[in-house]
Amino acid sequence: xxLWQKDKAFLFVLSVxxxxxxxxxxxxxxxxxxxxxxxxxxIGLSQFVMDETWFAxxxxxxxxxxxxxxxxxxxGAVAFATPLGILSGLFCHxxxxxxxxxxxxxxxxxxxxxxxxxxxxxxLVSLVPLVARIHPPGPSLLAGVIVLGIMxxxxxxxxxxxxxxxxxxxxLNSTVALGVSKWGxxxxxxxxxLRKQVGxxxxxxxxxxIGETMAILMVCGNVVRFPTSVFNPIRTLTxxxxxxxxxxxxVHRSALFFTGLIMMVLVAILMSTAxxxxxxxx
Amino acid sequence: MxxxxxxxxxxSRIRASRARLQNRIAAAVIWGGAIFVAxxxxxxxxxxxxxxxxxxxxAYFTQExxxxxRLGGISSILVSTGLILIVCLVxxxxxxxxxxxxxxxxxxxxDTVSRKIRLSLNVLxxxxxxxxxxxxxxxxxxxxxxxxxxxxxxxxxxxxxxxxFIRIAEESIRSVPQSYRMGAVALGLSKSTQIMRLILPxxxxxxxxxxxxxxxxxxxxxxxxxxxxxxxxxxxxxxxDSGRSLSVHIYDLSMNVxxxxxxxxxxxxxxxxxxxxxxxxxxLIGRAWSRRMIxxx
Numbered sequence: 001x002x003l004w005q006k007d008k009a010f011l012f013v014l015s016v017x018x019x020x021x022x023x024x025x026x027x028x029x030x031x032x033x034x035x036x037x038x039x040x041x042x043i044g045l046s047q048f049v050m051d052e053t054w055f056a057x058x059x060x061x062x063x064x065x066x067x068x069x070x071x072x073x074x075x076g077a078v079a080f081a082t083p084l085g086i087l088s089g090l091f092c093h094x095x096x097x098x099x100x101x102x103x104x105x106x107x108x109x110x111x112x113x114x115x116x117x118x119x120x121x122x123x124l125v126s127l128v129p130l131v132a133r134i135h136p137p138g139p140s141l142l143a144g145v146i147v148l149g150i151m152x153x154x155x156x157x158x159x160x161x162x163x164x165x166x167x168x169x170x171x172l173n174s175t176v177a178l179g180v181s182k183w184g185x186x187x188x189x190x191x192x193x194l195r196k197q198v199g200x201x202x203x204x205x206x207x208x209x210i211g212e213t214m215a216i217l218m219v220c221g222n223v224v225r226f227p228t229s230v231f232n233p234i235r236t237l238t239x240x241x242x243x244x245x246x247x248x249x250x251v252h253r254s255a256l257f258f259t260g261l262i263m264m265v266l267v268a269i270l271m272s273t274a275x276x277x278x279x280x281x282x
Numbered sequence: 283m284x285x286x287x288x289x290x291x292x293x294s295r296i297r298a299s300r301a302r303l304q305n306r307i308a309a310a311v312i313w314g315g316a317i318f319v320a321x322x323x324x325x326x327x328x329x330x331x332x333x334x335x336x337x338x339x340x341a342y343f344t345q346e347x348x349x350x351x352r353l354g355g356i357s358s359i360l361v362s363t364g365l366i367l368i369v370c371l372v373x374x375x376x377x378x379x380x381x382x383x384x385x386x387x388x389x390x391x392x393d394t395v396s397r398k399i400r401l402s403l404n405v406l407x408x409x410x411x412x413x414x415x416x417x418x419x420x421x422x423x424x425x426x427x428x429x430x431x432x433x434x435x436x437x438x439x440x441x442x443x444x445x446x447f448i449r450i451a452e453e454s455i456r457s458v459p460q461s462y463r464m465g466a467v468a469l470g471l472s473k474s475t476q477i478m479r480l481i482l483p484x485x486x487x488x489x490x491x492x493x494x495x496x497x498x499x500x501x502x503x504x505x506x507x508x509x510x511x512x513x514x515x516x517x518x519x520x521x522x523d524s525g526r527s528l529s530v531h532i533y534d535l536s537m538n539v540x541x542x543x544x545x546x547x548x549x550x551x552x553x554x555x556x557x558x559x560x561x562x563x564x565x566l567i568g569r570a571w572s573r574r575m576i577x578x579x
Contacts, residue, residue: 014380017384032416111323238505
């Protein structure tokens with residue numbers, strides 16, 4: 001084999017790998033779509049929003065309570081985590097001595113590596129009893145919001161940490177030279193310029209929370225309903241799949257794939273919005 | 283004249299004291315937020331450590347679980363976890379490395395091909411793990427007839443970690459200095475030799491990092507495994523057997539087994555410690571390798 005042929009074979013192998021890796025997401029999408037055809041044909045799209053509730057054994061397939069549960073817990077988690085993320089970013093750059101900032105960053109790094117099942121377990125044994133003491137039953141929207149909020153905090157903080165680093169490199173010296181107070185600089189300069197990155201981190205946080213399964217499944221109580229208070233148990237789309245997949249058959253199974261498809265599309269939209277925002281900035 | 287100056291100093295004094303107050307409040311809030319986060323983290327870690335270490339002994343690692351995991355150890359679960367991990371890495375590594383080399387060495391960051399592949403990989407990276415579980419169940423378990431097995435689980439995980447692996451591996455290959463490539467071209471090395479003998483060895487620490495990240499992701503994953511590799515806690519005899527991973531074990535003990543909390547704590551501790559250890563060891567290996575590369579050059 002000549003050198004030229006060897007190079008050609010090498011490139012061929014590489015492009016096979018690349019195309020294989022490139023088509024997986026498309027393949028998954030079409031596969032989910034194919035699996036959800038029986039549900040769309042057998043149940044019909046109208047039933048997915050018109051049925052009374054989601055109760056598979058009575059052929060009730062309304063996804064709205066599940067979707068609402070997913071949205072509520074995700075929005076709650078982002079509302080919990082974003083302020084803490086901003087505070088953490090400011091803390092590391094402007095308030096903490098560098099040793100503490102380093103320690104804090106590695107702590108957040110560790111937090112990011114903790115599996116969701118452990119967050120769920122911790123929520124179940126530590127947080128849920130605490131919530132129950134405030135207001136029974138305990139497994140609730142609130143517990144889900146807190147656990148999920150802690151889980152997405154690293155995602156949010158890492159983005160903001162980088163953004164603050166950039167901003168302070170650009171402007172901080174001039175504000176110090178002007179004699180602006182620390183809080184004055186943060187309020188007048190850093191925070192307003194951070195708005196875009198906060199938006200991006202919120203989108204990514206939402207994408208991450210919508211897809212989260214285990215922690216939510218373990219702390220939210222999994223009752224299909226529209227909650228009226230934060231102490232009500234809820235069931236999300238993801239938890240519903242995890243709960244019903246083991247025994248789902250035929251149309252029911254297909255309906256679960258349909259909800260999976262909804263989620264994949266939802267997350268893809270959130271992620272791509274976040275990405276176009278990031279690239280527009282650069 | 284006097285009056286206006288007095289007024290001026292008074293307002294500026296008020297303004298200065300207000301600024302000082304705002305400064306203090308801001309500092310208090312920011313410190314408070316940071317301490318709150320640190321306290322949550324400490325609570326979580328202390329809780330798992332405190333309850334987890336009690337039942338851990340040598341026997342815990344060498345015995346099989348009994349009575350749904352309430353008694354006995356986790357030997358079969360560790361074996362299953364390891365096998366799932368091996369299947370995942372063996373299938374993800376070659377494809378991922380090939381893709382990373384392709385993207386880094388044969389395409390620019392803004393080429394149409396690489397942009398499309400990267401977009402597709404980003405979608406894959408964002409896909410919720412439970413969706414991978416659905417896909418794995420329908421494709422590997424049902425359509426390819428692998429059933430609930432370690433093989434199905436490992437392959438599902440491979441799809442999941444691929445985008446992360448590729449992203450880091452590509453970055454590390456790209457960051458190899460351009461002068462190395464020029465030197466190789468000047469010596470008349472073929473492109474493939476150049477990549478295999480020069481670029482990849484230099485990029486090893488980064489690729490190692492990518493592998494470790496994939497291992498970490500796989501160890502942490504639960505939702506994608508529940509209905510691909512399944513729940514069975516017996517010692518697996520082949521890759522076609524169902525095997526329960528450590529993360530699924532924690533889930534099952536805490537949710538489905540009454541009185542399983544204590545053992546769930548132990549399993550959680552084992553999982554966390556191994557994740558931390560893996561991170562730590564990679565740091566060491568990466569540093570040692572780059573030192574060696576420096577001493578060679």
